[in-house]
Amino acid sequence: MKRLSALFGLCLSLLAPMASATTFTFTAIPDEDESALRSRFDKVAAYLETQLGVEVKYVPVKSYSAAVTAFRNNQVQLAWFGGLSGVQARRLVPGSEAIAQGYEDQFFKSFLIAHHSTGLAKGDGFPAIEGYTFTFGSKDSTSGRLMPQFYVEQHLGKKPEDLFKRVGFSGDHSRTIAQVEAGVYQVGAVNYKVWESAVAQGKVDTSKVAVIWESPEYPDYQWTARAGLDASFGAGFKDKLTKALLEMKDPDLLASFPRQSFVPASNQDYVPVETVAKAIGLLD
Structure with missing residues (x-):
């Protein structure tokens, strides 16, 4: 009897890793407050479960770099990355692919915003922002750091630390x-999408802060699938996942991103982001 119990326990211990491998996990860069992200991505997890036929779990992270690390370590097999974090992740895990992006992510933009006390306003040229205090978003954000820094340096000819009173x-x-x-x-x-959404929801006092410049368009957010999905979850799984993301039509789900739809993406789409990151020293 003891031998049977031991054998049963051994079988359970051998089966446990197999059971955990059937859970498909994903994460997202924390570009907004945690409650908004949890609300959005728990709904995405429920949708993907119905489409993929496996348990799907959203794994929140505290930083952009933590999202990339989770992807590298195979703690997640899919991630909603920004342009730069997606490039970073795919460089760390060869064979990983950008498989879908928001329709708007083909033509993304950054805004520069200013406090009313500066007297700065939107005009035809690049604003005279030298000498002010300035904040980016995350250090690894495409729309909140990479592209704004590139354009600031391009227009004003100096690094942020040499331009601003405080960064x-x-x-x-x-x-x-x-x-x-x-x-x-x-x-x-x-990020222009976060700004527009916050203004539409009445979360911004536009008498105190306003947009003073918008960037040219560039590619940004995308869903990146980790290499080896078919080996872990069965033949055709990556294609099934791609189809599920591209066919996400629920208006409530799409509005939470906010995106009007998802369209195909490829690693090649993000070469401009990688080129800019190298140009300003964020990638070697």
Whole structure:
């Protein structure tokens, strides 16, 4: 009897890793406050479960770099990355692929915003922001750091630390808006989608903070699938996942991103992001 119990226990221990491998996990860069992300991605997990026929779990992370690390370590097999974090992740895990992007992510933009006390306003040229305090979003954000820094350097000919009285990194776009509105920083760089959504929801006092410049368009967010999905979850799984993301039609789900739809993406789409990251020293 003891021998049978031991054998049964051994079988269970051998089966446990197999059972955990049937859970498909994904994460997302923390570009907004945690409650908004949890609400959005728990709904995405439920949708993917119905489409993929496996248990799906959303794994929150505290930073952009933590999202990349989770992907590298196979703690997640899919991630909603920004342009730069996606490039970083795919470089660390060869064979990984960008498989879908929001329709709007083909033509993404950054805004520069300023506190009303600066007197800065939107005009035809690049704003005269030298000498002010300035905050980016996350250090690894495409729309909150990479592209704004590139254009600041291109137009003003200096590195941020040589241009501004003080340079900060708020951590996410929601915090950037809040800090500039409160006057903690005079100028900041934000994702245009987060700004427009916050304004539409009445979360921004536009008498205190306003957009003073918008960038040219560039490719940004995308779903990146880790290499080896078919080996872990069965033949055709990556194609099934891609199809599920491209056919995400629920207006409530799409509005939470917010995106009008998802369209195909490829690694090649993000070569411009990689080129800019190398140009300003964020990638070697």
